[in-house]
Amino acid sequence: MGTGGGADVLAKRAAADGDGDFELERPATVGTAQGEAAGHIGPRQGGDEPDALDGRAKALHDPDPYNTPPYGGPGPWAPAPPVQHPAVTSPHGAAPQSTPTPPGAPVPGATAMPVPPTAPMPGGSTDPSGAPSSPSPWQNYDPWAPRVPFQQNGAALPGTEQRRARGRKALVAAGALIALVSGGVGGVVGAAWERDGGIGEVRLPQAGKEPAGRAPDSVAGIAARALPSVVTLHVKGASEEGTGTGFVLDGRGHILTNNHVVQPAAAGGEITVTFNGGQSAKATVVGRDTGYDLAVVKVTGVRGLTPLPLGNSDNVEVGDPVVAIGAPFDLAGTVTSGIISAKERPITAGGEKGDGSDVSYVDALQTDAPINPGNSGGPLLDGKGRVVGINSAIRSAGSGSDQSGQAGSIGLGFAIPVNQAKRVAEELINTGKATHPVIGVTLDMNYTGDGARVGAKGTGKGPAVTRGGAGDKAGIKPGDVITEVDGVRVHSGEELIIRTRAHRPGDRLELTVVRGGAERRITLVLGSADGS
Numbered sequence: 001m002g003t004g005g006g007a008d009v010l011a012k013r014a015a016a017d018g019d020g021d022f023e024l025e026r027p028a029t030v031g032t033a034q035g036e037a038a039g040h041i042g043p044r045q046g047g048d049e050p051d052a053l054d055g056r057a058k059a060l061h062d063p064d065p066y067n068t069p070p071y072g073g074p075g076p077w078a079p080a081p082p083v084q085h086p087a088v089t090s091p092h093g094a095a096p097q098s099t100p101t102p103p104g105a106p107v108p109g110a111t112a113m114p115v116p117p118t119a120p121m122p123g124g125s126t127d128p129s130g131a132p133s134s135p136s137p138w139q140n141y142d143p144w145a146p147r148v149p150f151q152q153n154g155a156a157l158p159g160t161e162q163r164r165a166r167g168r169k170a171l172v173a174a175g176a177l178i179a180l181v182s183g184g185v186g187g188v189v190g191a192a193w194e195r196d197g198g199i200g201e202v203r204l205p206q207a208g209k210e211p212a213g214r215a216p217d218s219v220a221g222i223a224a225r226a227l228p229s230v231v232t233l234h235v236k237g238a239s240e241e242g243t244g245t246g247f248v249l250d251g252r253g254h255i256l257t258n259n260h261v262v263q264p265a266a267a268g269g270e271i272t273v274t275f276n277g278g279q280s281a282k283a284t285v286v287g288r289d290t291g292y293d294l295a296v297v298k299v300t301g302v303r304g305l306t307p308l309p310l311g312n313s314d315n316v317e318v319g320d321p322v323v324a325i326g327a328p329f330d331l332a333g334t335v336t337s338g339i340i341s342a343k344e345r346p347i348t349a350g351g352e353k354g355d356g357s358d359v360s361y362v363d364a365l366q367t368d369a370p371i372n373p374g375n376s377g378g379p380l381l382d383g384k385g386r387v388v389g390i391n392s393a394i395r396s397a398g399s400g401s402d403q404s405g406q407a408g409s410i411g412l413g414f415a416i417p418v419n420q421a422k423r424v425a426e427e428l429i430n431t432g433k434a435t436h437p438v439i440g441v442t443l444d445m446n447y448t449g450d451g452a453r454v455g456a457k458g459t460g461k462g463p464a465v466t467r468g469g470a471g472d473k474a475g476i477k478p479g480d481v482i483t484e485v486d487g488v489r490v491h492s493g494e495e496l497i498i499r500t501r502a503h504r505p506g507d508r509l510e511l512t513v514v515r516g517g518a519e520r521r522i523t524l525v526l527g528s529a530d531g532s
Contacts, residue, residue, distance in 0.1 A: 222323050222385040223335045227276045229308040230378060232327040233257060233283070233297070234272045237264030245326035245378030246273070246297070247387070248307045249425060253299040256425050257377030258392055259288045259360070260350065262295045273299050276333055287428030291436055291501065293349060293360035293392055294421055296428045308379055311386030313417035316340055316365060324369040324391055324413070326378030338369030338411075344488075346498040347414050349393045361494065363502040364414035365389045371413035380415040389415025423504060437505045437526035440469020441476055443493040451483040451514065452496035474524035477515065484512035500526065 214220035229248045233255075235241055244261030248254075255273065262285055265271050271283040281299040288295035320340045328334050345366045350359045367380060371391050380389035395412035424434040442464045444455040454471075455464045456478050464478040465471050476482075483489065485499040486509060503509065505528035513520050 216385075217383055219323055219335065219337045222381055222383075223325065225385050226308060226323075226325055226379065226381055227333055227335075229306045230276060230325045230333070231255060232274045232330070232332040233261055233377070234274070235262055235265050235269060236271075237269035238267065240264045243327060243330045243374050244376045245374065245391070247377075247379045248305050249296070249429075250307050251305050253302060253305060254286065254425075254429055255283065255297050255299065256390065256421065257295055257297065258390065259290055259293045259295040261377045262288060262297060271297055273297070274332065275302075287432040287434070289424055289428065289434040290350070291360055292416065292420065292424045292434060293362065294390070294416065294424045294428070294434070296425055308381075309386045310418055310422060311382050311384070311388040313365065313388050313419045316343065316382065316388050316417075318343060321383050322367055322369055322388065323381045323385075324367070324371055324375060324378060325381070326371070326375030326391060328370075328372035328374040330374055334375075336370040338367050340365055341368050341411075342366035344502075345414060346495045347393060348494055348498075360392075361498045361501050362392060362414065362416050363420070363498045364392070365417055367413045367415060368411040369413060370409040370411070372409050375413075387418050389418055390421050391415045417502075420502060433530055435505050435528045435530060437500055437503050437507060438470065438529045439476070439500060439509075439524065440466040440471040440527050443496065445493045447493065449481065450491055451481040452490055452493040453481045454478050470524045470527040474511075474522045476511075476513065476522070476524075479515070481514040482511050483514055483519075486510055487512075 214224065216222075216225075226247075231246050231248070233244045233246055235244065242261065242264055244257055246255040246257035246261070249256050262271060266285065266288070271285070272280055273283045274280045279302070281302050283297040283299045286296040286298050318340050322338055322340055324336045324338070326334055343365060345364045347362050347364050348359055349362065365380065365388065367389075369380070371394050373394075375391045376393075378391045379387045380391055382388045391413060393414045394409055395414075396408070397410050427434045442455045442458040442462075444453045447453040454476060458464045458466070465476055482496055485496065488499065490496045490499060500509070503526055505526050507526050508523060509526060510521060510523050513522055
């Protein structure tokens, strides 16, 4: 504003003081020389006084050096609010009617407000016109936008959700890094631990305690019930001794075993029976039979004996499971298991004397349950723990049937069927002797053909067919070849004896006989002979 403008203001004010009335002058139009020379001067208030030094009216506020809206230029996000100008009062106090002024057009009668040049930011440069060459961060300020912190470059700082997302990503990355490092360290430590055997005292993993009971039909269940009834026999004779097995037949102290087990003490010796619990007792021979290879001994003064139940060997089928109990090599209480691998297997055992008096003929049950020397006389049990056979012989590698040798099992064991053993045991207990079923003929044991041939002469130059015997009554003649017994083929004299011994005296047999090339069938009733 020039000096002339200030004089006009003072003159009008003096005139008002003289008349007691005054009115404000209308604001000069923006862009006039007064607005260009003066600062931003708004309408004076009642208390405003002219500047005493230069005669200019004092601005209502200091010029804004940062050009901040609404006094500076509009922000980039919202238009600047319209500038409110004081209305011009008419001499009569009525506000004159005016038309709206388009934005950006000069207001008639308004004094132009000079815009101070924008102060350059530190480090910034300005062009010759005074405008900064780079945008100022304050030019992005918007007073009507949500309050968000700004960075130095004017960009909004990340919000809460953005910061949380970044934090989660950082945590995931940190966790992955920790896992990777931990895995590597753990692998190195684990490898060293395994290589060096760990650190400190070694503790190996172990299963916890389980119930002691087992299923009744399991091997363990069968053994648990049978072992108290199985005994070990130690036999001493004048020239030999041995070990075998037996089992309790009744509460009176009768024990069944093999004849070849007690043979050393037959002519005078000592038999000691040791029970599963460890107690021992002396035993005496009640009876024995060489042909069946069975014997019964008796202990006295022993209470609480538990006999083993007897099964039925006729019910046994090939493939049935079985359990063998005995004292192989004097290892008492040994339990093995297997199956019935064959039935009606004709075997002979003994014969050490050379005259045939000690040969036993057995129509045996064959089993693959391991049986070894010392098992002789022990029980062969079925799946219900019942005795179906008496273990008697094994087939060892490189030899025939072995009863007392030290050869081990090769999976071929033989047991006397319990049906036959029961009859013989009853006879031995009741009479001391066992009876044998006989046909009443003498066989030619040197015959190599198929079947069993009746000899030409009998024992001691007697007849080959006993007069009045079962064979004589059925019409058997010397030289006849017997090929079948009850429809079962026989291939030798031993097999005919075994098939006959499988029956009782008085049983009826049907034989197939070949005479002069012709077959004929005959029926006979078995006779009886005392055993030895």
